[in-house]
Amino acid sequence: MALTADGSEQKELTQTPLLKIWVPWMGCNLNRRRGSSVPQFCNSPTMIVMVGLPARGKTYISKKLTRYLNWIGVPTKMFNVGQYRREAVKIYKNFEFFKQDNEEAMNIRKACAAAALKDVTAYFTKEQGQVAVFDATNTTCERRAIILNFAKEKGYKVFFVESICEDPEIIAENIKQVKFGSPDYVDRDIEEAMEDFVQRIECYRASYTSIDDDKDRKLSYIKIFDVGSRYLVNQVQDHIQSRIVYYLMNIHVTPRSIYLTRHGESELNLLGRIGGDSGLSPRGQKYANALAIFIKSQNIKDLKVWTSHMKRTIQTAEALGVQYEQWKALNEIDAGVCEELTYEEIQRDFPSEFALRDQDKYRYRYPKGESYEDMVHRLEPVIMELERQENVLVICHQAIMRCLLAYFLDKPGDELPYLRCPLHTTLKLTPVAYGCKVEPFFLNIEAVNTHRERPVK
């Protein structure tokens, strides 16, 4: 170690081989690293607490929010108290379970909530979780006070998300979409299920107290009215809560589809070379034409088309003969010094890099390039805008498409880089219930295979 002018030791910096992050060389004592390259989203763990009558979209919001936070790198887990109840009471008879005067049921429900809170603690303390989404009705002041005390004791932040809606059509649609398929109603026909569920809602209504804008003015919360027509936001404490509010204010439930595809086969694809900015091969051009025919046949209302800034996606879009918007954020992963090389050449010239990439393909950063993790970060505004939009066709690249797909299909970091996104195949994603339906359309134009399997250890 070099000595500085005043005699103190100056620690040298060394670049970690996988992430390409500069850290002070401290021998084996990496724990005392001062610099953090992981975004500091939150210091203390945060509990997001849902509030609202049944069929107000709490679970929909919980699942979506959890998926989004995990995708942007904030370890998040959802705790649905209804599931705990289904564990405890194997068979659901009817709405009477939820009656206010049903003491036995009340005790079970309280115990379930407590069990869920216990698991929240375990998630934060033992599993390094950062955010827990506590999904239950939490419709009484009393219940919310219990949660607040619990959080205060443990040093967790609390952010309430209340969904308020009295539009009977929305509620009926909600019940149809997600309640009929629920384990509670598996053996019931639609009319019975609907009738029972409506009674269930009534059981909560009498004791429902909305978060009070005056009495609860010190709490941090967002109230969502009528599926996003209006919001009330109170006391946002920190960065993560601000991001959550922004996300919740951008999502909607209007039915629509998102089409994801790669550019047509490119000249460099044919040569087995990665990256670069080449044009389409003849087969790639055929695919672009086939895509135009396919899109027309889908009869899509008000379709937006997005491409990257790279020639091959733009050429593909040109064949559609419609307006398209170019996003630099949709550019393929920057392979740095490995740009335009074949995998054989990378193995020959950078064997240790090649090995490191296979060790942790999600976090591995190319020298002077990017990692999948970096790409997720730059794709976040794209995802946010996709949430705002309705029907969109995104013409992009293999690594990009994997990142976007992982967001929609809730795939974790270690699966993301191995998702199959072959050339000349369009994926149609349609939100359904709590998830996403995927329909692949192979447009019958041959292309090279660019997929590299996860190597066997």
Place this chain on the structure above:
Amino acid sequence: MLDNEDFVLDTSPRELTQNPLRKIWLPCKNGHILQRRVCMTNCPTLIVTVGLPARGKTYISKKLTRYLNWIGVPTKEFNVGEYRRECVKIYKSFEFFRPDNEEGLKIRRQCAMSALNDVRQYLSVEGGQVAVFDATNTTRERRGTIVKFADQNGFKVFFVESQCEDPDVVAQNIVQVKLGNPDYIHCNTEEAIEDFMKRIKCYESSYQPMDETLDRDLSYIKIMDVGRRYLVNRVLDHVQSRIVYYLMNIHITPRSIYLCRHGESDLNIKGRIGGDSGLSARGKEFARNLRKFLQEQNIKDLKVWTSQMKRTIQTAESLEVPYEQWKSLNEIDAGVCEEMMYEEIQENFPLEFAMRDQDKYRYRYPKGESYEDLVQRLEPVIMELERQENVLVVCHQAVMRCLLAYFLDKSAKELPYLKCPLHTVLKLTPLAYGCKVESVCLNVEAVNTHRDRPENVNVQRSTEDALQTVPAHF
């Protein structure tokens, strides 16, 4: 919007050509670039402030305008008070604002109309995208007039209401921005405050805040108590969503932002751009001086941010405090020109070098980035800087220029030529409607890395002309 009839199958696809300056692929035919079908944000937006005097409307208007322009949305603010000062050269007293002052009311209405006319000019003729109409707009009637005006002209309307009843905040507001106002130039502090309080009273009786029920079809955000609470209604599009997000992240707690570059690096000394080299001996000395400087400043809860490049991290390491690495703070990617000297760029890529001088903001290095790209990737940094309080950002020349341009409201044309020398710290402190800048040179010699725009930017220019402004190096 497209119907299926718009899907004309082009059997002979349009050729693409890459714009040499911006490196954007555009369709062309027979060598002519075809009019690119640009996706604009549909119709222009009129942002309308609402609120009693001294509620921060002008502060919000100016800040929002600055932010939108920085992210590339042409925006202009129209302050009706200024129109009134043009019209009524000398402000006598609050009596002008009395609700029963017929003549005063007439003048004020005319001023509002005049401002709206200029709004129309800006949005419909001059290519503006957002106009911020800054006035009290405290009655439903006045707001109705504006909505009608917007409908007639095809503008979207988004209201931004600021409500605050905390007397301390209002008083602080008056002290910060009203006392220095042209209206009160000839008054002493007490007189001014007294008059202004009476002025506010003139509006109070007729004030009709935005109402959840009556105004449920309008798009608006109601900001309560300087951001403790927000009510957001009917956000229509992307721009409005971004505006809401921005407004929800800004605060007025006093704080300072320190901007500086890494210490002088080994590549700096050689006159080479980019790369990922370490600090020179002088750079290390700067880092030590920076540590002393910060200790002397006695800053409460200072956050330190760096890029992920060695030279900024080495600089931060000397501070011996926790720091956070942001990849978005990395220096501009010079693509094929990375680690070259300007002389080498001129020798190998004379065309590129000339084009960069022609439009330094939009120019994108081959396989690299432009300043315009940098602004886009720095937007989350700016958003987080708005949320934070005391922060030191250790970054790079081009990055620092972008951040500085945001805080000091510099145009795209000026941005790439802002002076950000090595070994100098800029302390930015929000003040009234702008930002106070204190420049502190930490007394360690360093090479100059600033290149002014040369006189001759023609692609045919001589090597001598091209290298006219290249700074000296070892």
